[in-house]
Amino acid sequence: MAPIPASSQTPDTITPAPIPAHTTTTDIELNPLPIQKPPSKKETTAADPFLVTFILPTDPHNPKDWPTGKKWAVTDVLSATGFNRIMVSTIMAPALPLISSELHMNxxxxxxxxxxxxxxxxxxxxxxxxxxxxxxxxxxLHASNVWFLVWNLVCGFANTKQVLIAARFLAGFGASAIYALASGVLGDVWRPEQRGKSLGVYLLIPLLGSAVGPIIGGFMAGRTTWRWMFWSTSIFQAIMIAVSFSVFDETHAPTILRKRARQLRRERNDGRYKTLEERLHDQHHRQCRAFTRPLRLLLTHPIIQINALISAFDYGILYIVLSTFSSLWTERYNVSVELSGLHYISIALGEILGSQVTAWLMDRHYARHASTSTSPTPNPESRLPLTLLGALLGPLGLFFYGWAAQYTPHWSIVDLGMLIASFGMQSNGMPMQAYIIETYPQHISSAAAAAQLLRSLTAFCFPLFAPRMYAVLGFGWANSTLAFAGLVLGVPAPLGLWWVGARLRGRMGSSY
Structure with a gap:
């Protein structure tokens, strides 16, 4: 393989300097320029033939230059994988009384x-x-797929409550990969002008998971053993493992370049072929920095902190609703467990509509902003004004849902309130996700992991106090309190980032 001409930029942007006129990669390969001394950490010149990076204007190995069909293939694999892992998080909800009785759980x-x-x-x-x-x-991705399959199967065969709880924890650990990988892969392969569409298509299937889970669980609880909830999702997971092994290619650009550099060193028996990342830091240093990065981002970067708080609050509310929605219908509307699960469709429909409308608005807004901006690429803060739509609609829908559930009018009124609330939460989350992807292009997965920590903690904790909250305050005042808190948190914070985000990005330096 021919050595690749050097880049004048960082390895994370992976945009090399153009090859001089009348020069080919074959010329460089046959007549490499001698290097008298290793370049310093800040020295990268276009004349350095031993710096391995991507070729301009396009490189077939650069994920951002892949054919569109290949980009959609890896996106769809992640989407289907995310659907199954998210569905498993909620599929147990309607069957909890049956499981508790069989395994003697309080x-x-x-x-x-x-x-x-x-x-x-x-x-x-x-x-x-x-x-x-x-x-x-x-x-x-492959390792987490197999890990999740093994422990999800164990859940289906669990005969004691201890085994079930432990297996659920370990299955969740494997499922969590999707939260770290999804933003990273989407940032790897899609350019900013395609951010809305790619996020919209990716989210289309996983968003069904949290709502479809209780629907499937309700029918399985009523017609067969609860164990089929885990066996059926394990069968689907096995199919997705086979698909991902055949379809999913590496998307992480620094990893692709490191592999290319290793091949060149082996073929030429020359240790000078390196990526800029390899020149700046040895492997041990890269690993040490990488494994502490999510916590460092969460503790020291206000951009991550604000994003994490907003998304965590919305996520916690979503799981309050998911954990109590079935009992609302069975206890206050006196419907069967099977039919109660069908009402989760309103939540899924709101999220799907929110994702598709917001995706269209994001790309349209970005294109208009790019046409009027003085810089080639609009800054990441241009994403933030779109969060206001969801920041207002989410609390409005939650307020509507709460008082409708309090006075038990026709079921469609309650479902409409939840549709508006889930639409708003989704519309609020997507621009914030795009903002993080474009603010941390080199470390998207670590940034997503930092935000996911708080999201998952609220999803874990909020449902624990939800029954007591509704018992004391009722559906009306409980949801109104959450709606007011959502307004206080969701409106000022994005506006603040819009004003000071650029300055905060300028101070980040090498802290990540």
């Missing part, structure tokens, strides 16, 4: 069996995100 233990899966998704990305930035997305 109310706290049954709630733990459901929510401990989410606790694992808080911890897993802190390890899995950095691993994907050190060893690449592909091996981490």
């Amino acid at each position: 109310s706290t233990e049954s709630a733990m069996a459901l929510s401990i899966y989410l606790l694992a998704t808080a911890i897993g990305p802190l390890l899995i995100g950095p691993l994907s930035e050190v060893y690449g997305r592909k091996p981490i």
Whole structure:
């Protein structure tokens, strides 16, 4: 393989300097320029033939230059994988009384069996995100797929409550990979002008998971053993493993370049072929920095902190609703467990509509902003004004849902309130996700892992106090309190980032 001309930029942008006129990679290969001394950490010149990077204007090995069909293939694999892992998080909800009775669980233990899966998704990305930035997305995706399959099967065969709770935690650890990998892969292969469409298509299937889970679980609980909830999702997971092994290619650009550099060193028996990342830091240093990066981002970067708080609050509310929605219909509307699951369709429909409308608005807004901006690429803060739509609609829908559930009008009124609330939460989350992807292009998975820590903790904790909250305050005042808190948090914070985000990005330096 021919050595690749050097880049004048950082390895994370992976945009090399153009090859001088009348020069080919064959010329460089046959007549490499001698290097008298290793370049310093800040020296990168276009005349250096031993610096391995991508070729301009396009390189078929650069994921951002892949054919569109190949980009959609890896996106769809992640989407389908995410659907199954998210569905498993909620599929138990309608069957908890049956599982509790069979395995002799008290109310706290049954709630733990459901929510401990989410606790694992808080911890897993802190390890899995950095691993994907050190060893690449592909091996981490395959390993987590197999891990999740094994422990999800154990859940189906569990005969004691201890085994079920432990297996749910370990299955959740494997499932958590999707939260770290999804943003990273989407950032790897799609350019900013395609951000809305790629996020919209990716989210289309996983968003169904959290709502379809209780629907499937309700029918299985009523017609067969609860164990088929885990056996059926394990069968689907086995199919997805086979598909991912055949379709998913490595998308992490630094990993691709490191592999290219190793091949050149082996073929030429010349240790000078290196990526800029390899020149700046040895492997041990890269690993040490990588594995502490998510926590460092969460503790020291206000951009991550604000994003994590907003998304965590919305996620916690979503799981309050998911964990109590079935009992609302069975206890206050006196419908069967099977029919109660059908009402989760309103939540899924709101999220799907929110994702598709917001995706269209994001790309349209970006194109208009790019046409009027003085810089070639609009800054990441241009994404933030779109969060206001969701920041207002989410609390409005939650308020509507709460008082409708309090006075039990026709069921469609309650479902409409939840549709508006889930639409708003999704519309709020997507621009914030795009903002993080474009603010941390080199370390997207670590940034996503940092935010996911708080998201999963609220999803784990909020449902634990939800029954008591509704018992004391009722659906009306309980949801109104959450709606007011959502307004206080969701409106000022993005506006603040819009004003000071550029200055905060300028101060980040090498802290990550």
